[in-house]
Amino acid sequence: MPLIDVRNVTKIFGARPERALARLKAGAGKEAILAESGNTVGLYDVSLSIERGEIFVVMGLSGSGKSTLIRHLNRLIDPTEGEIVIDGNDILKLSIRELEAFRRQKTGMVFQRFGLFPHRTVLQNVAYGLEVRGEPRAKRHARAAEWVATVGLSGYEDQYPAQLSGGMQQRVGLARALCTDPEILLMDEAFSALDPLIRGQMQDQLIDLQSRLRKTIVFITHDLDEALRLGDRIAILKDGSLSQIGTPAEILLSPADDYVRAFVKDVNRARVLTVETVMKPPPLRLTDETLEQALAEMQRQGAEIGYVVNARGYRGVVTRDSVNAAIASRAGPTVDEIAVGAPSIAPGASLAEALPATLSSTYPLAVISRDGSLEGTLSAAQVGEILTPSKDLEAA
Amino acid sequence: MFIDIGKPIADTTNAFIEWLIVNHGDVFESIANALLTVLILIERVLRGAPPWSVILVAGLIAYAASRKPVLSVGVMVLAWLLGSLGLWEQAMQTIAIMLVSVGIAVIIGIPLGVVTARSDTARMLLNPVLDLMQTIPSFVYLIPAAMLFGLGKVPAILATVIYATPPLIRLTDLGIRQVDHAVVEASRAFGATRWQMLRGVQIPLALPSIMQGINQTMMMALAMVVIASMIGARGIGETVLLGLQRNDPGKGLVGGIGIVILAIIFDRISQAFGRRLQAYRAVEG
Numbered sequence: 001m002p003l004i005d006v007r008n009v010t011k012i013f014g015a016r017p018e019r020a021l022a023r024l025k026a027g028a029g030k031e032a033i034l035a036e037s038g039n040t041v042g043l044y045d046v047s048l049s050i051e052r053g054e055i056f057v058v059m060g061l062s063g064s065g066k067s068t069l070i071r072h073l074n075r076l077i078d079p080t081e082g083e084i085v086i087d088g089n090d091i092l093k094l095s096i097r098e099l100e101a102f103r104r105q106k107t108g109m110v111f112q113r114f115g116l117f118p119h120r121t122v123l124q125n126v127a128y129g130l131e132v133r134g135e136p137r138a139k140r141h142a143r144a145a146e147w148v149a150t151v152g153l154s155g156y157e158d159q160y161p162a163q164l165s166g167g168m169q170q171r172v173g174l175a176r177a178l179c180t181d182p183e184i185l186l187m188d189e190a191f192s193a194l195d196p197l198i199r200g201q202m203q204d205q206l207i208d209l210q211s212r213l214r215k216t217i218v219f220i221t222h223d224l225d226e227a228l229r230l231g232d233r234i235a236i237l238k239d240g241s242l243s244q245i246g247t248p249a250e251i252l253l254s255p256a257d258d259y260v261r262a263f264v265k266d267v268n269r270a271r272v273l274t275v276e277t278v279m280k281p282p283p284l285r286l287t288d289e290t291l292e293q294a295l296a297e298m299q300r301q302g303a304e305i306g307y308v309v310n311a312r313g314y315r316g317v318v319t320r321d322s323v324n325a326a327i328a329s330r331a332g333p334t335v336d337e338i339a340v341g342a343p344s345i346a347p348g349a350s351l352a353e354a355l356p357a358t359l360s361s362t363y364p365l366a367v368i369s370r371d372g373s374l375e376g377t378l379s380a381a382q383v384g385e386i387l388t389p390s391k392d393l394e395a396a
Numbered sequence: 397m398f399i400d401i402g403k404p405i406a407d408t409t410n411a412f413i414e415w416l417i418v419n420h421g422d423v424f425e426s427i428a429n430a431l432l433t434v435l436i437l438i439e440r441v442l443r444g445a446p447p448w449s450v451i452l453v454a455g456l457i458a459y460a461a462s463r464k465p466v467l468s469v470g471v472m473v474l475a476w477l478l479g480s481l482g483l484w485e486q487a488m489q490t491i492a493i494m495l496v497s498v499g500i501a502v503i504i505g506i507p508l509g510v511v512t513a514r515s516d517t518a519r520m521l522l523n524p525v526l527d528l529m530q531t532i533p534s535f536v537y538l539i540p541a542a543m544l545f546g547l548g549k550v551p552a553i554l555a556t557v558i559y560a561t562p563p564l565i566r567l568t569d570l571g572i573r574q575v576d577h578a579v580v581e582a583s584r585a586f587g588a589t590r591w592q593m594l595r596g597v598q599i600p601l602a603l604p605s606i607m608q609g610i611n612q613t614m615m616m617a618l619a620m621v622v623i624a625s626m627i628g629a630r631g632i633g634e635t636v637l638l639g640l641q642r643n644d645p646g647k648g649l650v651g652g653i654g655i656v657i658l659a660i661i662f663d664r665i666s667q668a669f670g671r672r673l674q675a676y677r678a679v680e681g
């Protein structure tokens with residue numbers, strides 16, 4: 001069961017949304033409704049599921065409804081229609097007291113403009129969530145101090161937000177959100193206001209934290225590079241409706257419409273795509289067969305090449321010719337003896353990292369996972385095909 | 397062409413006041429007594445203490461509020477001048493009335509400001525009342541107040557509160573509405589209750605504006621002292637009033653200078669405090 005389940009959520013801003021809702025369902029456009037009744041369509045029929053422990057990125061242009069969507073998840077905004085189920089509970093049914101408790105226990109939020117309390121010190125800002133929970137002062141300050149240290153701001157505990165740089169302020173924002181140990185972290189363009197260099201550092205820090213904390217993170221951004229870097233899955237919003245939900249590779253390799261295509265066309269695919277998303281399925285794998293067994297297997301599967309992986313790890317490549325030659329010269333008893341060492345690549349490597357090896361290798365590169373199993377192969381031709389996506393561009 | 401509504405309004409009001417006096421006179425009396433008790437206590441402390449100690453405390457308060465030695469010394473010199481003008485006793489009486497009035501204004505004004513900041517309806521309803529309180533001549537409510545509470549200090553306090561509370565309500569409202577929306581949202585996102593939000597975020601961030609309201613309330617309260625003395629409250633206003641009545645412009649001027657000195661003292665202390673509150677409370681860094 002997903003942790004967060006958003007079902008057919010529609011949000012219409014402005015007075016008396018019912019009429020606008022009816023018009024929307026009858027097919028009227030966003031602009032038409034705004035002109036007719038002054039109602040703004042924030043979201044229209046959005047459904048998505050977010051799994052425990054993933055970083056779910058929501059991307060879209062400014063005004064596409066990203067902030068509106070994320071504010072539904074802790075009910076800073078109530079939907080006009082639809083359901084929001086979190087951890088099995090319909091949060092729209094919560095009373096105001098229950099909702100406050102839900103926010104205190106389950107969620108933390110980081111804001112684009114930081115939203116720090118200007119009259120509180122760094123430590124008091126970070127401790128705010130615990131203060132609201134009613135934790136005793138000593139306990140909440142001790143916890144807050146740990147988080148201040150975790151985000152690298154030790155020594156700044158007693159400074160005020162106005163005394164810090166933007167990047168430092170957002171570290172405070174991140175520490176404040178994490179200090180209550182929430183299951184769900186909501187981040188609305190948390191890094192968008194920062195310089196590119198600082199933004200990169202913050203992304204690294206978030207990835208590093210996430211590898212230890214395994215939170216469920218909903219991350220909003222309008223920056224595709226950031227989305228691809230952080231997201232386990234990405235949802236793309238356009239004018240309040242979802243265009244596509246998928247893994248970074250799915251978004252890049254099969255964009256659902258022209259809007260998504262326009263987003264992805266300038267992406268450096270070599271840096272973003274990993275070997276495992278484009279490799280061919282595993283070819284013939286040999287272990288400790290005798291030469292004759294290997295030859296028979298190659299003939300049966302119609303394979304020209306075999307990849308030898310046995311208890312000692314990846315041993316290299318044999319071809320039908322090399323096996324035939326070895327049989328003729330009565331060399332070694334098994335394929336292991338005659339395998340020619342060849343480079344391999346990890347499934348998580350980027351295409352940019354894999355490209356030199358694929359170019360220098362005579363045979364398609366073996367993709368070997370950390371535990372030593374053969375996952376697939378990657379050839380220079382395949383890489384070339386992915387990196388020059390002629391058909392996508394022509395369609396765009 | 398005209399219908400006569402003036403007379404019915406006047407008659408109804410008179411009947412109502414009469415009814416209040418007859419049926420609830422004791423309520424007003426106990427209110428008056430409670431106020432008087434507090435007022436007399438403050439007055440006794442101020443007048444009983446040796447003047448040098450009052451001057452010293454004024455200097456300390458000025459320093460605590462501003463952290464500026466110059467201001468502190470200036471306040472002490474001004475306070476000494478009050479005594480040298482021969483107005484010490486009267487000044488202490490005026491300060492006591494002012495403190496009680498401002499205290500009541502704060503107790504009423506800040507909660508009302510919070511309510512109007514929260515609700516546009518409440519603001520819409522209260523606004524004309526505040527306009528009325530500030531524009532209607534004081535004597536209009538002084539007469540019934542004197543009938544209900546008797547002549548003297550209590551109706552003076554009442555008149556001062558009516559006249560001086562509106563700016564505090566308005567500036568509290570403004571201060572809370574001006575708090576950065578993003579900061580309030582952050583507090584809500586962390587599950588703060590309305591009360592926690594108000595106490596921990598909105599009021600602290602509105603404090604500079606609220607302090608400005610208190611400053612204005614103090615100034616307006618001081619402006620009421622002459623009128624208050626006409627219904628029998630003692631104090632510096634009495635000196636001015638005597639000058640008028642006895643055709644003694646010199647005495648009137650001395651009283652006037654005394655009021656100005658008091659105004660400067662309270663204005664500078666409360667302004668300095670407000671400025672110090674401003675530190676770190678800027679919306680964005």
Ligand SMILES: Nc1ncnc2c1ncn2[C@@H]1O[C@H](COP(=O)(O)OP(=O)(O)O)[C@@H](O)[C@H]1O
Pocket residue numbers: 013014040041042060061062063064065066067068069
């Ligand atoms: N409180 C509001 N009242 C009226 N319209 C709003 C409100 N909040 C957002 N909108 C409108 O809803 C749309 C989506 O806004 P938003 O979710 O902030 O977009 P994004 O975060 O993707 O830039 C915009 O057209 C915006 O003007």
Ligand SMILES: [Mg+2]
Pocket residue numbers: 066067068189
């Ligand atoms: Mg936004």
